Amino acid sequence: MRWLLLKDLQILRRSPLVAALLVAYPVVIGILIGFALSGDEGKPRVAFLNEVAEGESFNAGTEGGEFGAEQARDQLCDRVDCLDVSSRAEAESLVRDGEVLGALILPEDLLDRLASLTSLNPEQPTVEVLVNEDDPVKAQLVDDRISALITEANLILSQRISQQAAGYIDLLIDGGTFSVPFLESSIEILGLNAAGEILSAVSAELPPTEREELERVIQFAQEAEENLEFALPLLGAVASPIAVEKDVISGGSTSLDAFAIAIAATVTLMFVTVLLVAGSLALEREENAFTRVTRSAVGAGGLLLEKLALGVVASVTVTLVMLGVLTPFVSIAWERIGLIALAILGGGAAFAAFGAAIGSAAREVRASSLLAFMVSLPVAFLSLVPSGTVSGGVFDALKIFRALFPFDPSLDAMTSALDSSASGIGLPLLHLVGVVIAYTVLARLALRRFA
């Protein structure tokens, strides 16, 4: 069998285009994925135009402090990569050219409107968002990002206004100094507490007939004070009505980088291995060598095993090259090389068996390449559909469908190997063993009518 394997490697070496593709493909994929993952730390770029006058701010109360355009920018740019622009035209141009995901414009009257929220004549503040929705996926992404940012900004403002309202209630209960913004002066507030004490002192000096009326006022002051104290925690709850407690009940907490690398590695593994093995097996027939080889001591089973070995050799080489190319761009857990090797071997063997089944069914190199593409691409696409994006019934059907092909367990194994926080590798490897056996049996059956 090893002589057949050496023969295939010799043939590969003498097929410059195929050999170049086998080397170039993982290198190109590695560089592309590397740039994509290391470019901007995953933050989308957003143009930021501030039309609020410099230095102007909104007093969000004693605990909220000043809130101006600078604070707004800090809040925003913590979540996205901000690109400051000086005019609306520049913002529009960047959005139109696709340089940025969207543009956020803080209008000139934003702070006045924010300040009005704590007055008797509130006006709703508005920010302007420019987006380019020529791509539905991008449009959905922009909508989600902007909605999240605005929700967060609303929550912050709500908290600050609640804090200010709580401060007013404190002032009403305990008394103190209140500064009036537009009058630039302060007034002393007595407070319900002090008012009650004064009234109690006055009440002791009054005749019983007049005291009764005053006692009712004192009683009101005490009840108002107690009830207003109850309002303080209520205001806090209104500011943050829902708290989130996240529990992961399925799957590990895989990092996005590790998942992206795992997808790139699995897709590379899939295309190289399936196409190579399917084409190589079909070539045995096109060269008329199949019957002569299988008539020898090697037999059809030996030839099939040799093709699986060829697929595994190609898988290991190509995937390691790709991960090596990725290393300067992103952190790869090379200390987990044992698990990575297991994932590549398992995935490589499964894709090789799948390729052998395709090659033995198609029987011609061109037909097998076409069939490999036509089957592999939709399977990979359907394997990446996340739960919750389709109905439960459809997702259950998808789970059964993708379990029949090597892509899903290979991706799971690769993700587990690359990321220690992902779920274990045992189950995906076991799944891959089943896939290898199933497709090897199918390929062996198809070889009966191969010659």
Add this chain to the structure above:
Amino acid sequence: MSGTTPQAPATAVIEVSAVGYAFGDRAALRDISFSAAPGELLAVIGPNGAGKTTLLSILAGIRDPDSGSVSVPGKVGWVPQQAALYRRLTVEENLRLFARLEECADVDSAVDRMLDQTRLRERRGDQVATLSGGNQQRVNIAIGLLSAPAVLLLDEPSTGLDPRQRERLWEFVNGLADEGTTVIYTTHHLVEAERYGNRLLVLADGENVFDGTSAELHAAVPDAGSHDFEAAFVAFLRERGH
């Protein structure tokens, strides 16, 4: 069956006894029996679909007969109709690979012997894809001879070759027979069957309708009125309803 009554030669290297084979409901071979002696050149001829290639594939061990038996004490070399070679490998690499797959005891000497026999030593390093059709067929045959078989099976060996290449091919095959190799070949070129075959086996609709020499076939159709072998062959088949 016409011609010489088939009797197993005293030193038969292959004996075929009542072999039958069917593709589904269609019988491809029916009750085929013959034997061959060392150095004999046996031509298997017949119309398209007569069962020639099926018979050779059974003799080569590629198919198992549905009935009957094939007895070959020694090794059998098989050469398919179309060159079964890896075109990206060189002549020597092809020979070496198949020598290993055939589990030859001494791979180097087997390859050397074949390079000499095919007179392709000077082109040993050339990729097969760069060889002419004739030379590719010589390598194809050489691979069938790697294990020094007692019987060599050639399926339409001269197909696609020009007259000069055909002449050189038969010169090579005759040389093998002279050295004691039994050669059983199928052909559509009746001239090749008449000229090079010591014996003819005529198959029609899966039956062995003649086993003898070309002279005996001529004699079997005296009314054919011609010395032309092809005319005699056609007349013979017509007489027997094929």
